[in-house]
Amino acid sequence: ASFLRTAVDISSSCTGVYTAETAAAILERTLNLSGLLPFTVHLRSLRCFELDSRCRQAIVDNHRWINSWSDRTWVMPHVHGDLLLQVPAKARTSQGGLLHKAEVVKTAKVYKKQWCFTHQSYCSTARRSDVDFSGMPCQENSKANVRRRFLDGRFANVYAVWAEVHKRQCTPLVILENTPDIPLDQVIKLFEPDYRAYQIFLKPGDLGHVECEYLYDLYAVLEKIKQKISNNVRTTPGDYLVSTPAAKHLVNAEMARKRKLQHDADTTCAWYLLNEREQLLVEQLDRDYLARYQRLPASDPDLVYFLGDRYEFSRTWSAPSNSLPTFRRNTGKFLHRQSLTFLCPQDKLAALGWPMTLGTANEMGTTPFPALDPHRADEMAGNSMHLTCAAVVLMLGLACFGRQKQSARRASGFTCAAPLRCSEHP
DNA sequence: GGGTGCCTAGGACATTATAC
């Protein structure tokens, strides 16, 4: 039987502000309401490791939001802090490359308890989950990081501990979300010899797991899903501009405060908030757009400019690809050219697949995601995975793999599959 | 085959704001 029929407990490290668990809740509700399955899907969040205290607060808030629309009450998982605290200080601070660190962790003690922020006590971390869905740090794997060192970089210890914990617990299915350039051979080395790895690119994507059977062709199922979705849905940047005038005013007011300008409550237009460099950049991009496409920039409802780069250095805009540029970690703003309004964090969350409007929420069986506070919404947008991709990947993993039968396990020992990652911004 | 443009889940560093 596939994990979709049997799996219940989900864990995560570097939670992406609870994206995987949110995806699980939406997936469970959607599948059960569809009436397509002869059984009831029942998923449960067991534990998360989240280093960032602000993200831990977001986990609590998102969990409450899930319970506001779910048919049943989801129990708050154990929320622990730093995953590295699973091993002694000597093991988590070892020097050298990834494989050396993995060797050190391999011989280290793994603690069975860690401080839990949910229960305000030391709770067990020894109980095995059925599925782990983690968004491990990707900065060292990204093309945009010139000095990237991949898995030998500054997060090597985190990867080593993460893999070792799952190997010891024999977590059946381990899903890893990351950038397309992650060196999969090194991930496989971390999990060998017990796991098998499958990598998928879902615009965001790969996947994996343990002690289980491969039931259906992962890639064939994925292809069918992609075809089905792309035949029915095709969005443009304008579709993600979902923020309300109130949300735009909050963003403008915050910008005015930072730049010591008077906030104009009569308009959501952000032109007066731009500094000299940004206004010049808009004019330069306008001229470029007019020359290329022979039409006025303001006539294009899908045109978005990124204001953080100098024109002479790089044009980061939606014009060539008709898709939103990759969101950046610096403070540069995105400007919707037609309305001259800033892209709000709510718009970014919509682009990341979160249900921000009544329409999308109804389709997903939820209520609109509450994210009025620009700071909180920005925090979410900066840390979350693509929600729809996460749900599809989770469904693939749960449907295509299943627990091995007892008799077969005795005969062959151990089979496993491993990770997936997904991502690249849409 | 060579040139050009697009793209990247990012980072360094100087300046300015805020806390103590």
Add this chain to the structure above:
DNA sequence: GTATAATGTCCTAGGCACCC
């Protein structure tokens, strides 16, 4: 007055698609 945090500006470099 000093330490620290936040903000703003500028930039890496290589793969890939496209065009000539």
